[in-house]
Amino acid sequence: MKTITLTIDEKTVEATEGEMLLWVALDNDIYIPNLCALKARPLPDANCRLCWVDIEGRSAPVTACNEPVYNGMVVKTGTERVVRLQQTALELILSTHPVDCGRCGKNKRCELQKIARHLRTKLKQKRLRDISKRLPIDSSHSLFSYDPNKCVLCGRCIWVCKEEQKVGTLHFAYRGFAMVVTAFGGAPLGEADCTMCGRCVEVCPVGSLIFKNAEK
Amino acid sequence: MRQSSSTTDEKEIRETVAIILQNFSPLKENLIPILQSVQSAVGYIPQPAMKQVASFLAVPAGEVFGVATFYNQFRLIPPGKHPVKVCLGTACHVKGGNIILEEWKRRLGIDEGGVTQDREFSLDRVACVGCCALAPVVLVEEEVFGTMSPSAVEGILLRIRIEKERRSGCGGNEE
Numbered sequence: 001m002k003t004i005t006l007t008i009d010e011k012t013v014e015a016t017e018g019e020m021l022l023w024v025a026l027d028n029d030i031y032i033p034n035l036c037a038l039k040a041r042p043l044p045d046a047n048c049r050l051c052w053v054d055i056e057g058r059s060a061p062v063t064a065c066n067e068p069v070y071n072g073m074v075v076k077t078g079t080e081r082v083v084r085l086q087q088t089a090l091e092l093i094l095s096t097h098p099v100d101c102g103r104c105g106k107n108k109r110c111e112l113q114k115i116a117r118h119l120r121t122k123l124k125q126k127r128l129r130d131i132s133k134r135l136p137i138d139s140s141h142s143l144f145s146y147d148p149n150k151c152v153l154c155g156r157c158i159w160v161c162k163e164e165q166k167v168g169t170l171h172f173a174y175r176g177f178a179m180v181v182t183a184f185g186g187a188p189l190g191e192a193d194c195t196m197c198g199r200c201v202e203v204c205p206v207g208s209l210i211f212k213n214a215e216k
Numbered sequence: 217m218r219q220s221s222s223t224t225d226e227k228e229i230r231e232t233v234a235i236i237l238q239n240f241s242p243l244k245e246n247l248i249p250i251l252q253s254v255q256s257a258v259g260y261i262p263q264p265a266m267k268q269v270a271s272f273l274a275v276p277a278g279e280v281f282g283v284a285t286f287y288n289q290f291r292l293i294p295p296g297k298h299p300v301k302v303c304l305g306t307a308c309h310v311k312g313g314n315i316i317l318e319e320w321k322r323r324l325g326i327d328e329g330g331v332t333q334d335r336e337f338s339l340d341r342v343a344c345v346g347c348c349a350l351a352p353v354v355l356v357e358e359e360v361f362g363t364m365s366p367s368a369v370e371g372i373l374l375r376i377r378i379e380k381e382r383r384s385g386c387g388g389n390e391e
């Protein structure tokens with residue numbers, strides 16, 4: 001694979017041609033907000049719409065997680081229109097996400113907190129109506145608990161369950177605002193086929209899937 | 217969403233689905249056509265049927281559940297004896313279809329997608345029945361009721377009740 005150079009925010013970095021821009025930036029300590037991307041995933045579905053960047057020569061911002069790098073690429077991560085898109089995407093996600101960080105097991109390790117800090121915006125948003133799901137928390141599993149209300153529907157857990165672990169227990173179900181991550185028939189996760197690998201919990205960017213013994 | 221079908225029902229469903237599956241090759245893109253066939257044969261898509269379809273296509277059952285719950289056209293619970301479908305297509309929507317839907321909800325005491333306790337009625341919304349000139353339109357079983365008004369709901373219910381009584385009155389002919 002060919003090594004190439006590109007510039008991200010005036011910084012010259014090296015990368016392998018064809019790598020996705022998001023990972024190149026993150027590996028070089030340049031943060032781009034992201035929720036749904038997973039490095040191992042060959043075809044990102046780019047559903048969170050947070051990883052916007054501007055690329056010289058492109059008329060509109062693009063998502064970095066599915067943008068392959070090339071030699072001489074010039075990237076800007078913090079332009080006004082990029083930040084606006086990111087702020088709106090974050091607002092949309094937060095309009096369905098209960099903000100109760102003080103009592104959340106993911107407090108201080110939550111990707112949403114990190115993104116809000118990066119964008120210098122508040123987690124308590126006011127512009128959009130709150131449409132939290134208000135579903136019961138599923139604590140039937142011995143290893144972890146699942147709060148569907150905090151889920152941002154990034155699909156990371158589904159991908160590791162199906163493609164990495166070849167188990168395929170977790171899936172999206174229903175549609176639109178009613179969409180949830182769930183097992184077959186909406187069964188409690190404790191009753192679903194599960195190999196206890198814990199990968200879904202590890203990749204959850206927020207406090208939706210949480211290990212029961214918080215040390216892990 | 218658990219159904220309380222007896223074991224004979226389950227066996228019947230399994231056999232029906234097995235026959236349907238003979239007409240398809242086990243390709244993932246056949247999932248929706250298969251589910252449609254199951255629904256038209258069984259009236260809805262029972263969870264055991266989803267599992268059967270999943271193993272036929274060699275996909276996780278959760279994936280079939282995901283597709284079945286994604287599309288409005290699929291029912292997950294058995295329909296009532298008289299399925300009521302309120303049209304909320306563009307024309308019917310403009311002509312106040314949602315008011316008609318509200319009235320059915322109130323009269324039947326169920327929500328969209330629901331079935332009455334006695335399993336007589338189920339209520340669903342559909343998008344354009346194809347006779348927009350009659351908007352707002354309601355389908356009860358296969359019968360079309362056009363230019364509906366909220367007060368007409370009562371009349372339809374009454375008619376169905378009278379018919380039912382007549383049938384049980386002349387004895388033995390109840391399905």
Ligand code: FES
Pocket residue numbers: 033034035036037045046047048049050051063064065066
């Ligand atoms: S990380 Fe790129 S869209 Fe989610």
Ligand code: FES
Pocket residue numbers: 303304305306307308309343344345346347348349351352353
């Ligand atoms: S919109 Fe109702 S019949 Fe066409």
